[in-house]
Amino acid sequence: MNDMSFVERNVDTKNIKIAAKDVQVYYGDTHAIKDVNVNIEDKTVTAFIGPSGCGKSTFLRCLNRMNDTIDVCRVKGDILLDGEDIYDKKVDPVQLRAKVGMVFQKPNPFPKSIYDNVAYGPRIHGLAKNKAELDEIVEKSLRRGAIWDEVKDRLDAPGTGLSGGQQQRLCIARAVATEPEVLLMDEPCSALDPIATAQVEELIDELRERYSVIIVTHSMQQAARVSQKTAFFHLGNLVEFGETGQIFTNPEDPRTESYITGRIG
Amino acid sequence: MTDATSSNVPGERSGKTSLYAQDARTKRRNAAEARFRAYGIAAIVVAILALIGLVSSILYNGSSAFRQTFITMDIYLDPAKLDKDGSGDIEKIAKVSTFGYAPLIAKAFEAEFEKPGIGVEGLTAKKAAKMISKEGPADLRRFVLANPDKIGETVTFKFLASGRIDGYYKGRVTAETAKLDKNVSPEQLLLADQLKEAGVLKTTFNFGFLTNADASENRPEAAGLGVAILGSFYMMLVVLCLTLPIGVAASIYLEEFAPKNWITDIVEVNISNLAAVPSIVFGILGLAIFINFMGLPQSAPIVGGLVLTLMTLPTIIIATRASLKAVPPSIRDAALGVGASKMQAVFHHVLPLAAPGILTGTIIGLAQALGETAPLLLIGMVAFVREYPAGPPEGFFDPAAALPVQVYNWTQRADPAFVERASGAIIVLLVFLLAMNAIAIILRRRFERRW
Numbered sequence: 001m002n003d004m005s006f007v008e009r010n011v012d013t014k015n016i017k018i019a020a021k022d023v024q025v026y027y028g029d030t031h032a033i034k035d036v037n038v039n040i041e042d043k044t045v046t047a048f049i050g051p052s053g054c055g056k057s058t059f060l061r062c063l064n065r066m067n068d069t070i071d072v073c074r075v076k077g078d079i080l081l082d083g084e085d086i087y088d089k090k091v092d093p094v095q096l097r098a099k100v101g102m103v104f105q106k107p108n109p110f111p112k113s114i115y116d117n118v119a120y121g122p123r124i125h126g127l128a129k130n131k132a133e134l135d136e137i138v139e140k141s142l143r144r145g146a147i148w149d150e151v152k153d154r155l156d157a158p159g160t161g162l163s164g165g166q167q168q169r170l171c172i173a174r175a176v177a178t179e180p181e182v183l184l185m186d187e188p189c190s191a192l193d194p195i196a197t198a199q200v201e202e203l204i205d206e207l208r209e210r211y212s213v214i215i216v217t218h219s220m221q222q223a224a225r226v227s228q229k230t231a232f233f234h235l236g237n238l239v240e241f242g243e244t245g246q247i248f249t250n251p252e253d254p255r256t257e258s259y260i261t262g263r264i265g
Numbered sequence: 266m267t268d269a270t271s272s273n274v275p276g277e278r279s280g281k282t283s284l285y286a287q288d289a290r291t292k293r294r295n296a297a298e299a300r301f302r303a304y305g306i307a308a309i310v311v312a313i314l315a316l317i318g319l320v321s322s323i324l325y326n327g328s329s330a331f332r333q334t335f336i337t338m339d340i341y342l343d344p345a346k347l348d349k350d351g352s353g354d355i356e357k358i359a360k361v362s363t364f365g366y367a368p369l370i371a372k373a374f375e376a377e378f379e380k381p382g383i384g385v386e387g388l389t390a391k392k393a394a395k396m397i398s399k400e401g402p403a404d405l406r407r408f409v410l411a412n413p414d415k416i417g418e419t420v421t422f423k424f425l426a427s428g429r430i431d432g433y434y435k436g437r438v439t440a441e442t443a444k445l446d447k448n449v450s451p452e453q454l455l456l457a458d459q460l461k462e463a464g465v466l467k468t469t470f471n472f473g474f475l476t477n478a479d480a481s482e483n484r485p486e487a488a489g490l491g492v493a494i495l496g497s498f499y500m501m502l503v504v505l506c507l508t509l510p511i512g513v514a515a516s517i518y519l520e521e522f523a524p525k526n527w528i529t530d531i532v533e534v535n536i537s538n539l540a541a542v543p544s545i546v547f548g549i550l551g552l553a554i555f556i557n558f559m560g561l562p563q564s565a566p567i568v569g570g571l572v573l574t575l576m577t578l579p580t581i582i583i584a585t586r587a588s589l590k591a592v593p594p595s596i597r598d599a600a601l602g603v604g605a606s607k608m609q610a611v612f613h614h615v616l617p618l619a620a621p622g623i624l625t626g627t628i629i630g631l632a633q634a635l636g637e638t639a640p641l642l643l644i645g646m647v648a649f650v651r652e653y654p655a656g657p658p659e660g661f662f663d664p665a666a667a668l669p670v671q672v673y674n675w676t677q678r679a680d681p682a683f684v685e686r687a688s689g690a691i692i693v694l695l696v697f698l699l700a701m702n703a704i705a706i707i708l709r710r711r712f713e714r715r716w
Contacts, residue, residue, distance in 0.1 A: 066601065071525055098604035108595035110614055120613070121603035171599070178603055 017042040017182060017212040018063060023077035025058055025067070032058050036077075036238045038231060042181075045204060045213045047227035047244065049220060051264065054233040056216050060184050063214065064100035065093040081182070098125055101180035105187040107167035109159030109174070114151050117159040117170055118142060121178035137177055144210075145173025146203045165196020172203060176211070183207060185215040189222065201226050220260055224248050232256045234264075323691050329435045330689025333471035333486065334426040336397060336460065340373040340405070344417045347409060355413055366402035366409075370394045370424070383459045388452040396453050398425035400480065400487035425473075426466065428486045428682040430457050434468050437681060474689060478651045479666060479674070485682035488675070490690055492650050496566050496665030497635060497697075499654065503570025503661065504577055504634050509627055511574075512581035516623075519582075520589040521611050540579035547576045548640030556644060563645035564664035566654065572644060573634040580633060584626020588619040621712040628705035632698050638669040646670045668694045 018040040025033035033055045040046050048056035058067065065086060067073040079086050086096050098121070109117050118138045121127075128134035138155070142148040147169040151162070159170050168188055175183060185204070189197040204226045207213055217223050223230055224244060231241040232253075240247060240256045251257045258264045282288060287295070344351060346365055348358055374390040377383055401424040409416065425431075429449035432438040440451045460466035477489025523529045551572035555561045561568050592615045600610035616623075641647070646667050654663035666674070668690060675687035 064602070066598070069597075069601065094604050094606045097602060102598075102602035104595060104598055104602065106595055108593075108599040110596065110599060111618065120600075120605075124603075124605055124609055124613075174599075174603060 015042045016040070017082065018214075019078075019080040019083075020059075021078045021080070023059070023062065023075065023079060025055070025062060025076075026074045027058075027070070028072040032236055033062070034236045038238055038241055040182075040212060040214060041229065042212045043208055043210070044229055045208050045215060045227040046229040046231065047223035048214065048216045048231050048233060049218075049223050049259070050233035050239075051259065052218075055236040056231075056233045057186050059233070059238075060186055060214060060216050063182070063184055064097050064102055066097075066102065068093055098178050099180055100182045100184060101175035101178060103168070103171050103175050103183065103185045103188045106191050107164055107171050109162070109167050109170050111158060111160050113156045114142075114159045114162070114170060115155040118174050118177045121174060125178055127178065141173045141177035142170075144176050144207070145169045146199065146206070147173055163196070165192050165199055168192060168196065168200055169203060172200070172207075176207070181211060183211045183213045185213065187216050187218060190218065197222070220248070232259060234259070323688050323695070326685060327688025327690075327692045330474055330685045330692075331471050332435070332468050333473065334431040334434050334466060334468045336424045336426050336466050337421060338370075338373040338377060338424065338465060339419050340369055340422050341419045342409060342416045343369060343372075348413075348416050353413055353416075355410065358413055358416070359410060361406070363402040363406055366405050367394065370397055370401060370405070377460070377463075377465060380463065383456070383463060385452045385455045385459070388450075388456055392450070393453065393456055395448075396427055396430050396457060398427045398486045399484045400425050425486045426457075428484065428680060430454075430466075431486050432682055433457060435685070437685075474686075475693070478653065479649060479671065480651075481649075482678055482680065485678075485680050485686060488683070488686050490668065490671060490693055492653055493666040493668045493671035493690070494693070495654055495660075496569070496646070496650075497668045499566035499657070499661055499665065500570040500573055500667060501631055501635060502657070503567060504573045504631060505627070507570070507574040508577050508581050508630065512578050512627070512630075513585055513623060515578075516582050516585035516589060517611060517616070520586050521615070522607065536579050536582050540583060543639075544576050544637050545639040545643065547572050548643030550575065551640060552643050562662050562664070564648045564650065564666075565662050566665050566667075567661040568644050569641050569646050569665075569667060570661070572640045573637060576637065576640065577630040577634045580630040581627055584630065585619070585623045588622025588626065589615060591622065592618045621709040624708045624712070625705045628701050628708075632701045635697060635701070636669055636694065638667075638673055641667050641670050642673070647674060649674075668697070 016039045018038075020036055020038045020040075023033055023036040024031065036059060048060060050056050061067045062075055062079060063086075067075060075087060081096070081099065085091070110120065112120075115138055118141050119128075119134050122134060122137045128137055139148060139152075142151060147166055150166060151157070151170075159167065162170060168191070172183075172185075172188070188204075189200050192200065201222065204213055204215065208228075215223075215226065227244045229242065230244040230247040232239045232247065232251075232255075234255050240251060240253045242252075247256060248260055251260065255264070346369060347361055348354075350357070371390045371394040374393045378390060378393075404424065405422060408420075408422065427449070429438050429443070429446065430453065433443075433449075433454055434457075438446070438449060438454070440454055443449045443451045443454055457466055473487070474489050475494065476491045477487060478492045479489070480487035519529065519532065551568060555568045555571055556563055561571075596614050596618065597610050600614045601607070605613065646665070647670050648664060648666070650664045650666050652664070654660035654665045672687050672690045672694065675683045675690065
């Protein structure tokens with residue numbers, strides 16, 4: 001259903017990075033996610049939109065098994081990352097999360113120096129053999145996080161001392177430092193002002209060259225600005241998934257139309 | 266109620282009101298607020314007055330324990346008395362008991378009487394020697410046994426004045442009470458004044474109070490806190506070494522790793538319950554298990570430390586869990602999000618942030634244990650201990666006293682000089698507690714200032 005718009009968006013053909021099949025999520029007795037089937041492509045920004053409580057964040061957190069930390073949460077169905085089931089018994093969530101990085105709603109830098117914030121992931125995964133390599137990784141990550149120029153003179157300053165937008169870009173730099181393949185972003189701009197939001201959005205567009213980016217957002221304008229694919233969730237169902245342009249201009253499902261025109265949600 | 270709805274329509278204000286005039290409802294509300302503030306201030310004033318009363322009464326009674334009257338005299342260590350055959354053999358010298366030293370002290374007084382302005386009618390040197398503490402000859406004997414080469418020389422020796430003479434300079438004893446007292450006579454008091462004039466008798470800071478062992482009923486002037494401080498120190502060492510690792514490990518497991526089910530619920534409830542168990546119950550437990558069942562020695566700091574550990578653990582677990590809970594979950598998410606394992610997230614990020622709280626909780630727990638008396642009474646720490654416990658680790662198994670128990674012990678004794686000693690011991694205990702709380706505050710400030 002989205003073949004047409006590939007051309008107008010000028011995007012290359014992509015591999016399927018994450019495939020979800022019949023995913024069900026339960027919180028205790030609550031059926032939070034119902035029968036979600038979605039294929040997320042590599043080197044694409046995919047936006048999850050929908051009203052509050054529709055399950056988009058829950059689904060996002062399933063993709064790197066952050067829901068494991070919640071005792072009552074159960075996930076059924078298959079989620080395949082490059083064809084491998086991430087909920088397989090053999091999969092260690094720690095290894096998975098190194099591949100599937102995450103940026104949270106509220107900027108949450110560690111109360112350590114900017115350098116240590118970025119260096120933490122590479123350190124625990126043993127990505128650098130020595131200090132010089134680690135320095136290189138930190139610089140590269142901070143550059144990718146589009147914050148290097150602002151912090152290069154004060155890498156020893158605490159990460160918590162930065163402004164909100166800088167903190168969020170630091171968190172993105174921290175997430176990309178472990179060389180993930182997928183980057184999950186849970187409303188990354190909801191705590192930021194418009195200028196910081198614009199910077200982060202610009203950054204997301206750059207990140208698309210290397211990673212598959214999935215972003216949960218409440219702002220439909222943001223989804224339209226940054227994403228190539230959009231998924232609309234409503235009451236735990238994936239209502240519609242397709243080209244962003246198509247979802248916003250010519251939605252197939254009446255619920256999607258109601259939401260994007262502001263009648264529900 | 267009624268005035269707000271004086272118009273017949275409920276919920277509607279009647280007429281136009283001015284903002285300058287307070288209506289009855291606002292007045293009532295403001296009065297209630299003013300009353301509440303007054304109650305609060307009154308409560309704080311009462312608390313402060315009580316604290317001032319407590320501290321000043323302790324200081325008033327106890328500060329004199331830190332001053333002690335000494336009589337310094339030249340004394341001739343007569344070889345004819347101490348080393349009869351002149352062999353210098355330490356074992357033979359040791360055979361001379363403290364009774365052998367009393368005449369030497371009497372002789373020293375005779376020498377003092379030859380000085381001008383000293384001497385009271387009807388007071389012989391032998392009677393005057395009673396002004397020296399009963400501990401005096403023992404002190405001298407200890408000195409001679411430590412320095413046998415001094416025999417035959419004249420040494421300047423600082424004797425403890427007896428408790429009554431000491432009391433005379435602290436206002437406890439007067440010429441009237443001395444008439445009724447068989448331990449002291451008015452003549453001795455007169456002589457004491459003369460000696461003071463001559464600079465022989467002096468009141469100085471009482472280091473012995475902090476270093477000496479306890480002394481028997483009739484020599485309060487020699488009683489000190491040395492053994493009690495050492496015993497308390499050993500117990501705190503045991504408590505710290507056991508509660509910190511056990512308490513922190515238990516809290517981290519319960520807070521971060523344990524599944525939430527009925528077993529952990531029971532554990533949690535019981536930890537809270539244990540924190541509320543009267544401390545004497547832990548004493549009975551310690552007596553039954555550590556002494557009767559495991560056969561550890563009575564009065565030993567190791568047993569006291571174990572009992573206090575049991576008592577302190579719930580406090581430390583509760584404090585540690587509270588400070589772990591206070592670490593924002595976003596930090597855990599952040600660590601897990603970059604691929605840290607649960608344990609890495611806890612040890613690299615959560616624990617350092619919770620450390621100030623954990624340290625404060627631990628020190629508060631230790632301070633509580635330091636002041637605890639009841640359980641120690643049951644495991645025999647109340648015994649009269651003259652011997653210092655050995656150095657660690659053997660010292661943990663030697664009999665020792667503890668500071669709060671020493672206070673309890675001294676308040677049981679008849680001689681009023683012990684009231685002063687008990688209050689002095691309370692001051693020492695309070696200084697330790699204040700020091701520990703100060704350390705807790707400093708540590709918390711230092712750790713929190715980092716970011």
